[in-house]
Amino acid sequence: MSKSLFAYRKFNALFIVLFLSWTITHIWIVHNVFKFSWLTSIWDSIIYNTILAGCAIIISLVLLFYKPVAKSIWISLLMVLVITYIWVEKSPFFLSFVNISENNYLEFINQSFSVRFIFGLMINSSVLGVSWFWYGIEEQQEQTKRRQKLEDLAKEAELLSLRQKLQPHFLFNSLNSISALVVVKPEQARTMIHQLSDFLRSTLRQEENKKFSIIEEMDQLDLYLAIEKVRFGHRLNTKIEIDKNIDAQVPAMILQPVVENAIKFGLYDTTGTVDINIKVTHTNKVVTIEVSNPYDPSTRFANDKGTGFGLNSIQRRLYLLYARNDLLQIKEEENLFITKISIPQ
């Protein structure tokens, strides 16, 4: 439901100013041009114009509640015609309540009938036109807003689901490791439970669109790597290169999936030691994160883990957040698979 035109203070002020200035002009014309007394001129102007203003308000309100489609605009025009006619026809009735002594006044009313009718038609049609466009624009704006809201909701839902898909297997395997440690190394089991809890808590941060400092995210990543090292300790080596003074913001949970993907790719594509190198640089208002993992080029195409869900979902998230498709790049160097993501600042 749109708001009535008269709900806007500025519009009301304009309406009153127009009404008063015309009423005064009207008085002046009747007095000076048609030589009636001031009293007669004032009554004539006030009665005719007040009723006309009332008609205009009615027309505008009718349009607020009943918006004719473009095809049936003639119905509105007909309404304007009828209202205007009634206005010119019936206004003299109200004049009979005040005592107007001039003899030729009745004659004046009869003679000025067509002029008044045309004037009233002009005013009322203008009101019709203005209301028509105004409410049309309002409705369109509301629709745009609604659509925007729907899109935002869909985006939010998609981001959420993309984020949640990254969790369960990691969680179950970690729990399994803890289950094994409980008997043999209870202390280490407890440490891992705490690391896992801290990690999970941070992944539950709801504000998906909020950005976090890269240092915060790297701490996050350390937790994740600590857990993965308990699981694959004998095979997994990680090296992180980052300037601790970097002051940059990155979306939550974007770093970890890239590293997770690299680790999986490395672990499942080779049988030896897996060296994961993570390098973070900040230049030209762009934070670049490069993650490299070993892989076996001979089974490259047979293995869908490297290009499968992990990277696709990261690409999709970066697109949803930055509307750019070039923020995720991959390259292959000898036996290294390098994933590079750029985050604009």
Place this chain on the structure above:
Amino acid sequence: MSTCIIIDDEPLARSIVIEYLMSYPEIKILAECSDGFEGMKAIQQHQPDLVFLDVQMPKINGFELLELIDNPPCIIFTTAFDEYALKAFEANAIDYLLKPFNKDRFDKAIQKFSSNSIPKINTEQLQIPSNANTQNRVVVKSDGKIKIIPTQEIQYIEANGDNVKIMTSDGSYSKNKTMSYFEQQLSTNDFVRIHRSYLVNVSLVTRIDAYDKESHLAVLSSGIQLPVSKSGYQKLKELLGM
């Protein structure tokens, strides 16, 4: 007395199975393996009665490993992925333990193993029934070595008695499977059964020549010519949008 092998790429995951097995002195652990290659070698070398098998592992996964073994032993899958459960039971696995599993659940699995009716693993059943889940690689054994062939490198597959011959640009490999197995496993958008004995990689077909009234010849980019049956020609035409 029975024997077993544990195959899992996570040392702690193996240690939990070992710990649970301590209450079963009658089951002897012959080996622990951390990837599919090692696992396959160990199974062939030791011929165990029972294998605890993880699904996701380096190089080849648990299912691919089973395909490569001639007389598979009893299998208990241990994995965090519940999406393979159906596939595992279709393959007559004894049990499917979802990580993390407790001792009670483990005991039940061992009971099933110890009971008289031990189902033998059926590798022919190791196939996913839906097309949505088609394979993107085929694992074969050649001269005692394991070879992983990406499906796009397969030119065609030919029926060869009880086996099939998988033809790639660098040689042909034999695998103990049926044509219909591959027809189901490979993406129907990439591979077409053009003849009772031939399954061809459509992207490599460069030409289709008329041969006689009933049949045609498909010419591959490598120059190889394969016979096309009448129904095969229909399928090929449909897929190529002719």
